[in-house]
Amino acid sequence: MISKSSLLAEPASPAHICPFDQACSYLEAAAKELNLNQGLLEILSHPRKVVTVSIPVKLDDGEIQVLAGHRVQHSDVLGPYKGGIRFYPAVTLREVSALAMLMTWKCALLGIPYGGGKGGIAIDPKRYSVGELERISRRYISELIKDIGPSVDIPAPDMGTSAREMAWMMDTYSVNIGHAVPGVVTGKPLSIGGSLGREMATGRGTMIIVREALADRGKSLVGVRVAIQGFGNVGCAAAELLYEAGAKIIAVSTGAGGIFSEVGLDIPALKVYAAENRKSIVGFPQSVAISNADLLTLPCDVLIPAALENQITEENVNQVQAQIVAEAANGPVTLEANLALEARGVIVLPDILANAGGVVVSYLEWVQGLSYVFWDEERVNREMEHLMVQAYRKVIHQSEVRQISLRLAAYTLGVGRVAQALTDRGLYP
Numbered sequence: 419m420i421s422k423s424s425l426l427a428e429p430a431s432p433a434h435i436c437p438f439d440q441a442c443s444y445l446e447a448a449a450k451e452l453n454l455n456q457g458l459l460e461i462l463s464h465p466r467k468v469v470t471v472s473i474p475v476k477l478d479d480g481e482i483q484v485l486a487g488h489r490v491q492h493s494d495v496l497g498p499y500k501g502g503i504r505f506y507p508a509v510t511l512r513e514v515s516a517l518a519m520l521m522t523w524k525c526a527l528l529g530i531p532y533g534g535g536k537g538g539i540a541i542d543p544k545r546y547s548v549g550e551l552e553r554i555s556r557r558y559i560s561e562l563i564k565d566i567g568p569s570v571d572i573p574a575p576d577m578g579t580s581a582r583e584m585a586w587m588m589d590t591y592s593v594n595i596g597h598a599v600p601g602v603v604t605g606k607p608l609s610i611g612g613s614l615g616r617e618m619a620t621g622r623g624t625m626i627i628v629r630e631a632l633a634d635r636g637k638s639l640v641g642v643r644v645a646i647q648g649f650g651n652v653g654c655a656a657a658e659l660l661y662e663a664g665a666k667i668i669a670v671s672t673g674a675g676g677i678f679s680e681v682g683l684d685i686p687a688l689k690v691y692a693a694e695n696r697k698s699i700v701g702f703p704q705s706v707a708i709s710n711a712d713l714l715t716l717p718c719d720v721l722i723p724a725a726l727e728n729q730i731t732e733e734n735v736n737q738v739q740a741q742i743v744a745e746a747a748n749g750p751v752t753l754e755a756n757l758a759l760e761a762r763g764v765i766v767l768p769d770i771l772a773n774a775g776g777v778v779v780s781y782l783e784w785v786q787g788l789s790y791v792f793w794d795e796e797r798v799n800r801e802m803e804h805l806m807v808q809a810y811r812k813v814i815h816q817s818e819v820r821q822i823s824l825r826l827a828a829y830t831l832g833v834g835r836v837a838q839a840l841t842d843r844g845l846y847p
């Protein structure tokens with residue numbers, strides 16, 4: 419048993435599932451499988467740096483509110499810290515720490531030269547004006563100015579943030595440094611060095627991994643029945659690309675509820691409908707309203723949770739009917755639910771593989787920025803697909819050789835690579 423970081427003094431989340439404990443459990447399982455020594459495990463189970471800053475912000479009505487902003491840097495053994503910034507009401511330091519750790523294994527699994535980081539502010543961005551969000555984003559980054567940088571820590575979008583926030587953050591960092599530093603964030607708008615293909619990248623990566631898993635079973639995407647929880651950056655892109663490939667998207671949902679269609683939803687039309695209705699999809703023609711809970715247990719071939727963590731739990735796992743669960747969100751299946759699914763032969767495509775497309779294209783954006791050479795979208799997608807398929811194959815191979823689940827296989831590859839690098843670098847002093 420490893421000791422939980424004393425840096426994380428925050429009380430456990432009121433919900434009974436602590437994301438950081440869960441992340442440590444996966445690490446422990448991988449360490450056991452790899453026979454890692456206790457010292458290495460201790461190092462890997464502690465984030466290297468945990469920063470919480472105060473963000474005073476003047477609201478439009480003149481009132482001042484002080485928010486807490488977190489940035490957790492888990493490991494930079496393989497390269498600069500890399501990870502998104504989340505604006506979501508339920509953000510906690512433990513959650514950010516768990517997500518930073520996941521990023522370390524994800525980057526290592528994909529073979530990209532980054533460590534893991536994550537950031538977040540516990541706000542509901544829908545309750546703030548654009549001006550207020552800009553002031554929050556800028557003050558957050560200026561408070562972290564000494565902790566980030568293109569070779570130190572490179573943020574990216576996550577839940578509740580997008581290219582718009584990345585542009586504000588890049589500008590704030592650049593103004594403070596004294597010159598333009600596009601490489602400080604990824605997921606930027608194209609006008610300031612963003613990459614073609616980045617917006618769709620995470621959803622595209624999920625589509626590729628689902629396609630490969632089906633192909634291994636002699637099936638194609640055509641006609642496959644898919645249910646997707648979440649219709650934001652990731653869920654919407656995955657829906658669009660799967661639809662284009664011939665899959666039947668029978669249900670999607672947002673925080674405001676879901677919709678179902680037995681014959682399959684017209685995803686391009688739904689995208690337009692959501693844009694016109696402030697992201698709400700309920701009421702879309704030729705669909706019936708369903709709850710988020712219903713969506714997870716629909717009869718379908720592939721279930722893609724692409725919203726929040728801890729969505730498939732001990733409580734609902736026995737009702738899940740999909741044969742493949744692709745974790746487009748981070749941590750949507752709890753440890754216990756994962757074991758129950760595996761015991762039933764359900765294929766769980768783990769988050770550090772299934773949603774890695776975003777960080778892969780972030781890496782390609784960073785590479786293009788550093789080399790001042792920008793690629794067309796076809797090249798970006800091709801390079802990304804190559805890395806995703808290669809990682810998928812490695813996971814399958816590891817799972818077959820060691821006779822372990824896909825999740826444990828993915829974790830052993832990621833953790834193993836970081837542990838090897840740590841051993842080779844040695845411990846300072």
Ligand code: NAD
Binds near residue numbers: 774
């Ligand atoms: P987003 O903010 O763009 O979209 C989130 C979606 O989830 C929205 O449609 C929202 O309505 C929905 N949602 C919120 N609460 C919900 C609830 N209770 N039930 C059902 N749906 C709910 O966020 P995103 O960038 O698409 O991220 C989604 C997930 O994917 C997160 O777990 C994130 O960490 C992960 N992820 C994102 C990226 C990326 O590139 N954006 C990369 C890797 C992983």
